[in-house]
Structure formats: structure tokens, C-alpha cells
Amino acid sequence: MNDTLGVNSATHVPSQSRPADPAGELSAAALFYAEEWHWQVSLGTWLEMSEDGARRCSCATDGCPTPGAHPARRNWKS
DSSP: OOOOSSOOSOOOOOOOOOOSOHHHHHHHHHHHHHHHTTOOOOOBOOEEEOTTSOEEETTOOTTOSSTTOSBSSTTTTO
């Protein structure tokens, strides 16, 4: 049995175009908020994958207590 509930054809879903440079839009939005709210911006660390597959902090400190989640420089406030 092949019953439909008043559907004669499939609905066409229009394709969605993506921005050519989404990172550029994100950067522009981040800059806008930093300027608008007078937020200070500092370079931070990130997670890296080592050759053995472990995640490590980009600061290269063995046993970093907050890997990928702290300012990249110690004197970041100055």
C-alpha cells in the first residue's frame, strides 16, 4: 500500500550559499565587539597534537596546567 497524505510532489529546498571567507566575517565581528566594548585582546595558546597523538599546549611547557587556555606571553598585561 502506497498512501500519501495530500502530497503531490517533493518540496524543493533551495541551496544555501556559504560566504567565501567565513573566517574574515568572524574576525570582523570579533574586532567590532573588542572595539565596541573596549575589550583587551591578547594572543593565547592552542592545543597541538604531538607525534604520539597526545594533545599538548603550544607553550611547550611539560605538564601545562591549562593546555591551550592561557595567554601566550607571561607579560600579557603590559
